[in-house]
Amino acid sequence: MTATRIDGKAFAAALRERVGSHALDFASKAGRKPGLAVVLVGEDPASQVYVRSKGKATVAANMESFEHLLPAETTQTDLVALVEKLNADPSVDGILVQLPLPGHLDEKAVIAAINPDKDVDGITPTNAGRLVLGMDAHISCTPLGCLLMLREIYDDLSGLDAVVVGRSILFGKPMAQLLLAENCTVTMAHSRTRNLPDLLRRADIVVAAVGVPNLIRGEWLKRGAVILDGGINRLEPAPGASKGRLVGDVAFDEAVGHVRAITPVPGGVGATTIAVLLRNTLVAAHRNAGLAVPEGI
Ligand code: GUN
Numbered sequence: 001m002t003a004t005r006i007d008g009k010a011f012a013a014a015l016r017e018r019v020g021s022h023a024l025d026f027a028s029k030a031g032r033k034p035g036l037a038v039v040l041v042g043e044d045p046a047s048q049v050y051v052r053s054k055g056k057a058t059v060a061a062n063m064e065s066f067e068h069l070l071p072a073e074t075t076q077t078d079l080v081a082l083v084e085k086l087n088a089d090p091s092v093d094g095i096l097v098q099l100p101l102p103g104h105l106d107e108k109a110v111i112a113a114i115n116p117d118k119d120v121d122g123i124t125p126t127n128a129g130r131l132v133l134g135m136d137a138h139i140s141c142t143p144l145g146c147l148l149m150l151r152e153i154y155d156d157l158s159g160l161d162a163v164v165v166g167r168s169i170l171f172g173k174p175m176a177q178l179l180l181a182e183n184c185t186v187t188m189a190h191s192r193t194r195n196l197p198d199l200l201r202r203a204d205i206v207v208a209a210v211g212v213p214n215l216i217r218g219e220w221l222k223r224g225a226v227i228l229d230g231g232i233n234r235l236e237p238a239p240g241a242s243k244g245r246l247v248g249d250v251a252f253d254e255a256v257g258h259v260r261a262i263t264p265v266p267g268g269v270g271a272t273t274i275a276v277l278l279r280n281t282l283v284a285a286h287r288n289a290g291l292a293v294p295e296g297i
Contacts, residue, residue, distance in 0.1 A: 004260065004261040004262075005256070005261075005262065005263075005264055006149060006153075006228075006261050006262065006263045006264075006268060007267070008145075008149070008263055008264075008267055008268040008269055008270065008271035008272050009267050009271045011145075011148075011149055011152070011271075011272055011275075012145075012271050012272045012274070012275035013275075015148075015272070015275040015276070015278075015279060016057065016060070016061055016275045016278060018297060019061050019275070019278045019279050019282050019297065020060065020061040020062050020278075022282055022294045022297060023061055023062035023063050023282055023285075024062050025294075026282065026285055026286065026289070026291070027062065029289075029291055030285070030289045030291065032064075032091060033062060033063050033064045034063045034064070034093050034094075034281050034282055034284075034285030035063065035064040035065075035066060035091045035092045035093050035094070035281075035285070036054070036058050036063055036064070036065055036066070036092075036093065036094040036095075036096065036120065036277070036278070036281045037066040037067075037068065037086045037089075037092045037094065037095050037096070038051050038054050038055065038065070038066070038067055038068070038096045038098065039068045039070065039079075039082060039083070039086075039095070039096070039097045039098065040067070040068070040069050040070065040098045041070045041071075041072065041074050041079065041097075041098070041101055041102055041105065042070075042071070042072035042101075042102045043072060044100075047098050050098065051067065051069075051098055053274060054096070054274055054277065055067050057274045057275070057278060058278060058281075061278045063278065063281060063282075064091065066086075066091075066092060068082060068086075070082070072102050074102075074105075076104075076105055076106055076109065076110070079097075079101075079105060079110055080109070080110060080113045083095065083097065083110060083113045083114055084113060086118070087113075087114070087115040087118060090288075092118065093118060093120075093281055093284040093285040093288050094118055094119075094120035094277075094280060094281035094284045094285075095114050095115070095118045095119065095120070096120060096121050096277065097110055097111065097114065097121075099170070111123050111124055111125075112124060112125060116130075116138070117284065117287065117288060118284060118288070119138050120138055120141075120277060120280035120281050120284055121138070121140055121141065121170070121277075121280075122137060122138040122139040122140040122141075122144075122174060122280070123140060123169060123170060127139070128169070128173075128174070131174060131177050131178075132177055134181060138280055138283075138284065139174055139178065139280070140169075140170050140171065140174045141272075141273045141274075141276035141277045141280060142170065142171050142209070142230055142269060142270075142272070142273045142276070143170075143171055143174045143175035143178055143207075144174075144178070144276050144279075144280075145269065145272035145273060145275070145276040146175060146178075146207055146228045146230070146269060146272075147175075147178045147179070147182070148272075148276070149228065149263070149269075149272065150182075150205065150226065150228070153226055153260075153261055154226075157179070157182035157183060157184050157205075158182070158183035158184075159183060159184070159185065160184045160185070160204040160205055161184070161185050161187070161202050161203050161204045161205070162176075162179045162184040162185065162186050162187070162203060162204065162205040162206075162207065163186075163187045163188075163189055163199050163200055163203040163205070163206050163207075164176045164179065164186065164187070164188050164189065164207045164208075165189045165190070165193075165196070165206065165207070165208040165209070165210050165215075165216070165249065166189075166190060166208065166209040166210040166211075166230070166249075167188055167190045168209065171209040171230055172188065172190070172207075172209060175207050175209075176188050179205070179207075184205065187199055187203075190210070191210065196216075196220070197217070197220040200216065200220045200221055200222075201220060201221070201222055202222060203221075203222060203225055204222065204224075204225055204226065205225065205226050205227075205228070206221065206225060206226075206227045206228070206250070207228045207230065208227070208228070208229050208230060208231055208248070208249040208250055209230030209231055209249065209269075210231060210249050211231055211232075211233060211249070212231070212233070212249055213231070213233035213235060213247045213248075213249070214247055214248075214249070214250070214251040215231075215249050215250075216249055216250040216251065216255070217251050217254055217255075218251055218253075218254025218255040218256075218257070218258045218259075219254065219258070221250075221255055221258055221259050222259075223258060223259070224259065224260045225259045225260060226259065226260050226261045226262070227250055227255055227259050227261070227262040227263065228262075228263050228268070228269055229248035229249055229250045229252070229262065229263050229264075229265055229268060229269060230248075230249070230269040230270070231247075231248040231249030231250070231265060232246060232248070232265060232266070232270050233246065233247050233248065233249070233265075234246055235247055246265055246266050247265055248263075248264075248265030248268070250262070252264060252265065279297055282294075282297065283297065
């Protein structure tokens, strides 16, 4: 059996296209574009790349991008003051504070200062609580992208066995809640889990995001399972190469002959995150303007 390679780039392009066209409709009704503010503290190169890509994608989707690039020494007081200013700014519908923050800052307190209606990352205590309670919530972009991809594969997820590997606040925890809400039987595995292979052998769906290259071997996976790999790990460079290859948490070449569908790295789960962020911003804009959220977005 040859598995289907799930094309995250194509999925993201289609979603960006829909969002961009709804953003034009929004502007004609609201008299302004949906606005997304991104806050980056410090000069982490990977974060700088993400933030630049977010800004470009926001503008390409007919939205307003507000970038706040702050020095690494920014104080807690100044950062929280900026978040409060963005909370109060009617042209800002979504706020994303790029994580991780430099060590001297209290990440949890900064997150808690974000107005939950503008929390397009779904990481405030209010949105995390609303998700658990089954209420309307903003949901973290990468797990929501995974769910939207799963819905294109399965008509109904009820009763499927799902294993989520990793328990981060942006990925593993919300992913498990989303799958539970779809009536999956969900197991959460993490770095202290004993006997991961045995758990994975019965899983119809595996969602991985632990940051351990090729941790999950092909032979551990059930034939016919669907695998979403959120890991992005850079291997040591080969002799003579300047950069190592990017690989996921799942040994792709082993798994691909074995499972029903799998996302590659790169070009899988990671490729969808920004498109989902734009989707969440579009939804926030409609709610903040008192307009009906477009169907099926
Ligand atoms: N850092 C890496 N991914 C993300 C994300 O999705 N949201 C935030 N806030 N920070 C990140």
